Amino acid sequence: MSASHRLRVAIILFNLGGPDAPEAVRPFLENLFTDPAILRVPGFIRPWLGKFIAARRTKAASENYAILGGKSPLLELTQEQGRALAAALAPEMEARCFTAMRYWHPFAEEAARAVKAWGADEAVLLPLYPQFSTTTTGSSMEDWKAACARVGLELPTKALCCFHSDEDFARSTAAMVRAAHDAARAELPAGVALRLLFSAHGLPESIVKRGDPYQWQVERTVEAVVDRLGIAGLDHGICYQSRVTPQKWIGPSLEEALEQAAKDKVAVLVSPIAFVSEHSETLVELDVEYRELAHKLHLPGYFRVPAQNSDAGFIGALAGLVRRVRGGNRALCSFAGARQCPKAHRDCPHARAREAA
Numbered sequence: 001m002s003a004s005h006r007l008r009v010a011i012i013l014f015n016l017g018g019p020d021a022p023e024a025v026r027p028f029l030e031n032l033f034t035d036p037a038i039l040r041v042p043g044f045i046r047p048w049l050g051k052f053i054a055a056r057r058t059k060a061a062s063e064n065y066a067i068l069g070g071k072s073p074l075l076e077l078t079q080e081q082g083r084a085l086a087a088a089l090a091p092e093m094e095a096r097c098f099t100a101m102r103y104w105h106p107f108a109e110e111a112a113r114a115v116k117a118w119g120a121d122e123a124v125l126l127p128l129y130p131q132f133s134t135t136t137t138g139s140s141m142e143d144w145k146a147a148c149a150r151v152g153l154e155l156p157t158k159a160l161c162c163f164h165s166d167e168d169f170a171r172s173t174a175a176m177v178r179a180a181h182d183a184a185r186a187e188l189p190a191g192v193a194l195r196l197l198f199s200a201h202g203l204p205e206s207i208v209k210r211g212d213p214y215q216w217q218v219e220r221t222v223e224a225v226v227d228r229l230g231i232a233g234l235d236h237g238i239c240y241q242s243r244v245t246p247q248k249w250i251g252p253s254l255e256e257a258l259e260q261a262a263k264d265k266v267a268v269l270v271s272p273i274a275f276v277s278e279h280s281e282t283l284v285e286l287d288v289e290y291r292e293l294a295h296k297l298h299l300p301g302y303f304r305v306p307a308q309n310s311d312a313g314f315i316g317a318l319a320g321l322v323r324r325v326r327g328g329n330r331a332l333c334s335f336a337g338a339r340q341c342p343k344a345h346r347d348c349p350h351a352r353a354r355e356a357a
């Protein structure tokens with residue numbers, strides 16, 4: 001390496017992905033429901049049961065994506081985050097962001113080929129899920145490992161497991177919640193109380209019982225954000241949205257939380273706490289379906305905090321995470337292999353450090 005050569009750092013951004021056209025909805029759902037991390041049934045049943053569930057879900061999902069013009073905005077928003085993150089890191093390193101989606105293009109293999117073609121010297125794996133779940137980050141890490149093996153990509157790699165209570169993440173999220181809270185308060189008549197509902201993507205209860213740390217980490221994020229909001233007497237709660245299978249999912253559901261708000265005659269401000277980009281579950285579920293329900297229940301008001309997308313504070317938080325994970329900061333939640341993570345990170349060093357403080 002010449003003295004002038006700066007290390008090329010490939011940052012791989014992981015997310016779930018979404019269909020890029022109406023005809024992609026069904027194959028996207030088939031990819032999702034045939035993932036062993038999502039559909040936990042014996043391998044010989046999974047392909048046909050997964051395809052069966054995907055076929056049944058296609059109509060409802062297609063209707064949701066039709067509202068968004070027939071596609072998910074997730075890829076464009078993730079690419080924008082990647083450009084903003086690379087720009088934030090540019091003074092310190094030659095960084096380039098690559099997107100690896102789990103269930104639709106660009107898949108991990110396409111990202112691994114692009115990283116190889118760029119001639120990266122090292123890689124940082126950065127899941128865009130603040131909280132670790134075996135169904136999201138865990139699945140993406142396994143997928144990345146397999147893609148690298150197929151492509152023959154071998155390079156020094158550091159991976160971040162989660163950033164559920166990261167200081168800068170919590171502070172930048174709290175700033176967004178605070179702005180939305182102030183705007184909602186300004187719109188509501190003085191006598192109407194406002195409840196802040198943190199809404200996370202749900203998970204089947206059986207997955208949590210098997211040791212998935214997701215719900216525990218969601219609770220830590222909410223604590224960290226509420227801490228930094230500093231609103232005296234804040235009325236707030238956690239609930240879960242996007243249930244898609246008939247099993248028992250963790251609760252309370254957002255629907256139940258809205259019914260309770262109606263009984264208590266309070267307005268609600270919904271803050272998505274497990275997504276860092278807008279997509280169908282914020283733009284359709286929260287902004288259309290739950291807004292309609294709130295109206296039907298005669299809630300005195302329904303407001304929503306936007307997802308982070310390329311918010312400057314959030315991008316700054318991601319840049320800080322990249323710096324620290326590259327530096328091998330032991331207080332960070334990083335892990336050597338996806339299999340270790342569910343056990344090792346239920347009370348990860350990151351969370352223990354916070355509790356000790």
Ligand SMILES: C=CC1=C(C)c2cc3[nH]c(cc4nc(cc5[nH]c(cc1n2)c(C)c5CCC(=O)O)C(CCC(=O)O)=C4C)c(C)c3C=C
Pocket residue numbers: 016017018019029032038057061064072073074129133135136201202203204214244245274275279280281
């Ligand atoms: C058993 C099914 C599912 C589990 C478990 C699950 C976990 C999970 N998902 C996210 C984030 C996203 N999910 C998205 C879409 C989506 N998720 C499921 C199913 C499960 N998710 C389906 C069937 C779909 C497709 C849409 C639909 O049919 O309604 C998306 C992307 C959507 C987009 O518009 O691009 C994200 C992001 C998290 C954080 C999570 C963790 C527990």
Ligand SMILES: [Fe+2]
Pocket residue numbers: 201242
């Ligand atoms: Fe999901």
Ligand SMILES: [Fe+2]
Pocket residue numbers: 132161162333334344345346348
């Ligand atoms: Fe962790």
